[in-house]
Amino acid sequence: MAYSDKVMDHYDNPRNVGKMDDMDDSVGTGMVGAPACGDVMRLQIKVNDAGIIEDAKFKTYGCGSAIASSSLLTEWVKGRTLDEAASIKNTEIAEELALPPVKIHCSVLAEDAIKAAVKDFRAKHAADQQTAVAVGE
């Protein structure tokens, strides 16, 4: 498999590898994929009070493009709002990394991962928001 230089760069020097405490309220975790399919991504975001993603970590079991897609994604989501992060499209990732057609599913998985992480964070805070609304009234 001939990979682009960008994939090789992320593969050789993956950014933001790690794990955050998923019980922490400021952390949203998205885990997608399945071992049987050959790729599993865990993407975690740390969100500050202003709703901005201030840190992101990942671990990925999968091929080179899966690792590169998730590594790139952690760079992209930092500093963005939840809505901005959740609107990242797999095609942007695939284009940036010049993924070959058979590897497009890796970028789809990355998109799923960030959406899942945002969803997880929001689910944790759904109760707070309702409380906040109640207080506001």
Add this chain to the structure above:
Amino acid sequence: MKLPIYFDYAATTPVDPRVAQKMSECLLAEGNFGNPASRSHKYGWEAEEAVELARRQVADLVNADPREIVWTSGATESDNLAIKGVAHFYKNKGKHLITSRIEHKAVLDTCRHLEREGFEVTYLEPGSDGIVTPEQVAAAIREDTVLVSIMHVNNEIGVINDIAAIGEVCRAKKVFFHVDAAQSAGKIDIDLEAMKVDLMSFSAHKIYGPKGVGALYVRRKPRIRLEAQIHGGGHERGMRSGTLATHQLVGMGEACRIAKAEMHEEQIRIGALRERLWQGLQDIEEIHVNGSFDKRVSGWLNVSFNYVEGESLIMSLSDLAVSSGSACTSASLEPSYVLRALGLNDEMAHSSLRFSVGRFTSEEDVDYALAKIHLAVNKLRELSPLWDMYKDGVDLTKIEWAAH
């Protein structure tokens, strides 16, 4: 040290310099370039002599009669000729064939083709050690069975089937027996005078001969007949037409001569290299050998590194030429059907690497590989969420994964 280091002798081998020398003598105007079928002049006679010497060298390697060797373009063609040739010739006798799930695609796809023509095929399941037993074959033979086709050595895991015993079963039940020996000839002893095998496929490029040439052994006593698959000038007693490629055949003959002369010594050396590799991997947690460890050809090792995906492992091992059972290295995105048939789950199949050492591998090569493998596995496990979970004591089989 030449990088990447070649650890894929199961896929193909470089041509031995002695073989290349013999081949080069059969190409140019001043060499032995004639058409072996030319009966009217010296060029033809000399080419024929070279081809017949090569035929004897192939026959000698497996203790057969040279008249039982039919030249082909490789083991794939030999498998096709053997299976379709018998099925078509004896179709009035019966239309049932038996093979195994872990045969080479040249056998499996040929069987699929025959199924479309109205034949019935039974696919035997090997044990988790990758072995098909004579008892399984005996139990599957029916009144209308005409052919059993079982490989000698599996190309992915290197496990050896007891073809002598399977041959006894087939002969007793009067069923023809074909063996794909592409991966065994020249590595382990084959005695076709003793073994009750009717057809056997060979390939030159697995034993330091050239690509594009192989042979099919077709037993004379008791006689077996085949319907030709390639028609033309009636070469090879009508079983396989086409001008004989003198240089290719001479190359295969020389490769077989060398194999016969050096096989035993070479296998000991190669076995020691494989053992060195295996010992060096012992300190890595969660690794598993695929297929029987004892019943295997000496130079091969197929290992799964749990919680690490095979293709990314291969990327990290760019200094080593190895192959993987991972889906990501195949065009089909399916993990190895051979490993699946052994009962491995998809994860373990995705995590597998096949190392095969050979004639030109050194101890230094193996040591270099071991250092690289340790680094790569450590790096990828650091990156693997599954490794984290395993280390945290999470049972991965209990998680509901969303397949995609």
